[in-house]
Amino acid sequence: MGRNLLDKVWDLHTVRELRSGQTQLLIGLHLIHEVTSPQAFASIRDMGVRVRFPQRTFATVDHIIPTQSRARPLADPLAEAMMAELERNCAEHGVTLFDAASGRQGIVHVIGPELGLTQPGMTIACGDSHTSTHGAFGAVAVGIGTSQVRDVLATQCLALARPQVRRIAVEGKLAAGVYAKDVILEIIRRLGVKGGIGYAYEYAGSAIEAMSLEERMTVCNMSIEGGARAGYVNPDDATFEYLRGREYAPQGEAFERAVAWWRATASDPDADYADQVELDAATIAPTVTWGINPGQSVAVDEPLPALESYPVDERAGAEEALRFMDLRAGESLQGTKVDVAFIGSCTNGRISDLREAARVARTGQVAPGVRTLVVPGSHDVARQAEQEGLPEIFRSAGFDWREPGCSMCLAMNPDKLSGRELCASSSNRNFKGRQGSPTGRTLLMSPAMVAAAALMGQVTDIREVL
Amino acid sequence: MAGTVAEPRIRVEGRACVLRGDDIDTDRIIPARFMRVVTFDGLGDHAFEDDRRQAKGDHPLDDERFADTTILLVGRNFGCGSSREHAPQALLRRGFRAFVGESFAEIFFGNCVALGLPCATLSRNVMEEVMDSVELDPSQELVLDVEARTLTHRGGTVPVEVPDGARAQLVEGSWNATAVLLEAGDAIDAAAERLPYVQGF
Numbered sequence: 001m002g003r004n005l006l007d008k009v010w011d012l013h014t015v016r017e018l019r020s021g022q023t024q025l026l027i028g029l030h031l032i033h034e035v036t037s038p039q040a041f042a043s044i045r046d047m048g049v050r051v052r053f054p055q056r057t058f059a060t061v062d063h064i065i066p067t068q069s070r071a072r073p074l075a076d077p078l079a080e081a082m083m084a085e086l087e088r089n090c091a092e093h094g095v096t097l098f099d100a101a102s103g104r105q106g107i108v109h110v111i112g113p114e115l116g117l118t119q120p121g122m123t124i125a126c127g128d129s130h131t132s133t134h135g136a137f138g139a140v141a142v143g144i145g146t147s148q149v150r151d152v153l154a155t156q157c158l159a160l161a162r163p164q165v166r167r168i169a170v171e172g173k174l175a176a177g178v179y180a181k182d183v184i185l186e187i188i189r190r191l192g193v194k195g196g197i198g199y200a201y202e203y204a205g206s207a208i209e210a211m212s213l214e215e216r217m218t219v220c221n222m223s224i225e226g227g228a229r230a231g232y233v234n235p236d237d238a239t240f241e242y243l244r245g246r247e248y249a250p251q252g253e254a255f256e257r258a259v260a261w262w263r264a265t266a267s268d269p270d271a272d273y274a275d276q277v278e279l280d281a282a283t284i285a286p287t288v289t290w291g292i293n294p295g296q297s298v299a300v301d302e303p304l305p306a307l308e309s310y311p312v313d314e315r316a317g318a319e320e321a322l323r324f325m326d327l328r329a330g331e332s333l334q335g336t337k338v339d340v341a342f343i344g345s346c347t348n349g350r351i352s353d354l355r356e357a358a359r360v361a362r363t364g365q366v367a368p369g370v371r372t373l374v375v376p377g378s379h380d381v382a383r384q385a386e387q388e389g390l391p392e393i394f395r396s397a398g399f400d401w402r403e404p405g406c407s408m409c410l411a412m413n414p415d416k417l418s419g420r421e422l423c424a425s426s427s428n429r430n431f432k433g434r435q436g437s438p439t440g441r442t443l444l445m446s447p448a449m450v451a452a453a454a455l456m457g458q459v460t461d462i463r464e465v466l
Numbered sequence: 467m468a469g470t471v472a473e474p475r476i477r478v479e480g481r482a483c484v485l486r487g488d489d490i491d492t493d494r495i496i497p498a499r500f501m502r503v504v505t506f507d508g509l510g511d512h513a514f515e516d517d518r519r520q521a522k523g524d525h526p527l528d529d530e531r532f533a534d535t536t537i538l539l540v541g542r543n544f545g546c547g548s549s550r551e552h553a554p555q556a557l558l559r560r561g562f563r564a565f566v567g568e569s570f571a572e573i574f575f576g577n578c579v580a581l582g583l584p585c586a587t588l589s590r591n592v593m594e595e596v597m598d599s600v601e602l603d604p605s606q607e608l609v610l611d612v613e614a615r616t617l618t619h620r621g622g623t624v625p626v627e628v629p630d631g632a633r634a635q636l637v638e639g640s641w642n643a644t645a646v647l648l649e650a651g652d653a654i655d656a657a658a659e660r661l662p663y664v665q666g667f
Binding site: 016 | 487488489491493494497498499501502503504505506516517519520542543546547548549550551552554555569571572573576577580581590629630631632634635638640643644646647648650653654657658660661662663664666667
């Protein structure tokens, strides 16, 4: 029996087995940002310990950074204090910081791959649950809390229990207007928001193999929304071509040696899995969430499911969600009026996402009364977009083009919903209050669908626009 | 946080607060705007702030019967979503020392263990019974025995699940992982040297 990628990478990084039964796992790449690292640095300072592998630790600022004026000091004194703390910690410990002035700042899960830091066969940790994004490269990447950020800073290791692996095969071809975002929303809808607890998800099958690395990142990004702390795609030629020539990727002959090693970390054809699930790509439709967790979603042209269709113990939750969202079972989301359109985030803030949204934006004008934000995932993404003339397309259509950051995905910066505003969003979470207003509402969908909603002023089936 | 051993967390005794509902995410436990801080101090005041405000006083955390409780009883998939340790930190600072529920999201669970806070699970039916019992008599003292893996309430003692690894960390006082991981010493560097990518291929 062959072995899967997770088991191979796990064994390669095992320092020792701990008495608790967990593994002391070496972390090959530690990414840090301003929100979850300050307390960890304070803690190692108290312990009198220094960052163990500063050359394997990289920082950026993304959660709190404004997407309009970034002049220092930042207008929000709390944000300024966090930024200053990150700068001080990185300087003190010799950690590379990609700040706004470096021209390479961006969302941590966007810049890791684009700099070539993220590579197959690595273990990656970051104090952010969407670290699963890096699994798109065949890395084992997990989100951690601040105490574990301290663990990695001090020891370059984590104490972790080895997860089981569920292979999710998406076979066949996606229909026009159906994106990676729809695939992962469908997977979460089918397997549930807690279906992945204790598992790493291996995404496979012809539909996944046909995806670009950026699309694979969108899928892996939302593994955590399905309860799986990690998700990955086996590395293949597309992975290696993405990495070739990137700043932190191996160069020249070393690159060829790396490819051989990377290839060997992929799951064997006869690998063993704790569970296997298969989805038919052709059955996936453009999908929109209607509720307050990412599993509460529906095809855009289908009615919201009747409460009776839920298992008895899930009905109260569905009812609460409908009430909060002010939506009714039996009705379709199509035509639901939107107040705000947000394009961006670590899920869908990459160049291919902006291209798809721009393709839609080109066809019309933002509807009166709709507030929009287009937030590139990084400076690199923004530069590429400028080369392709995308900001101009968005601006002429009436969209607001911004500077890179997490922005309204979690609204830690000035970009927020207000009151009961309903937001068509390309981000990853539709939790109550997530986008900055305690009573604000979020509909998750693909970036192209968000652009369409902005133009029409209402939830729109992208297949009618393209 | 320094030192090689943490205080063992074998039992947690105290009154409990009943917080019903499934899939309660960490954005609800501590809304992101309160994370614009460089320490965890003061987070306790903002635990469930938006939910409490919308409930206008009708929230378990504002219920006088549950004042000064130390065990939080929850539903399914509690703590899902964001990895923010600010969530258990806020609940810890609010006075909670243990969580019992139907299930917990993985990162939340790990964050709790790292703070010495046990998360124990029960089947949905038994959880309902425990919640009903506590709502009927909020003055009762519960005992969560992490070592024996039991929960005792007025209605009796029921078995709970705590995974072996977490149980060992809590009972042995090895939940401060940094101290444990540091003990590996040079083995860490040796593991790094074996990895071709650390060596530049």
